[in-house]
Amino acid sequence: MTQYEEVKVRGYDEFCKAVSERTGKDIFAYFSGDKDAQGVSWCPDCVKAEPVVRGELAHLPEGSVFYVYTRTHPNNEFKKVLKLSGVPTLLRYGTPQKLVEEECFKPELVRMMFTED
DSSP, X not given: OOSSEEEEEOSHHHXXXXXXXXXXXXXXXXXXXXXXXXXXXXXXXXXXXXXXXXXXXXXXXXXXXXXEEEESXXXXXXXXXXXXXXXXXXXXXXXXXXXXXXXXXXXXHHXXXXXXX
């Protein structure tokens, strides 16, 4: 049994609603490019980063929430509110902790984000 909850969201309103329903939990959000019918993202960096990020999920704090958001267009609320500059991005919601693009390729950085307060 996993120690965290995984939630897939599409759109900023859906994300905000899901976050508001989980007050008090550690929230990590992973943003990647949309996937096609075969489950492959148009974003080559996202394809490379996803197995690294997923490989470190066992290090998530117990009871935390892991959000997966696939981005459909670059000019959205996430970009404005959460200061997203590109995909893939992994962030700890409510903190300045963020890994962007190539940083998501490094298991040690991903693990550090999941394990440090």
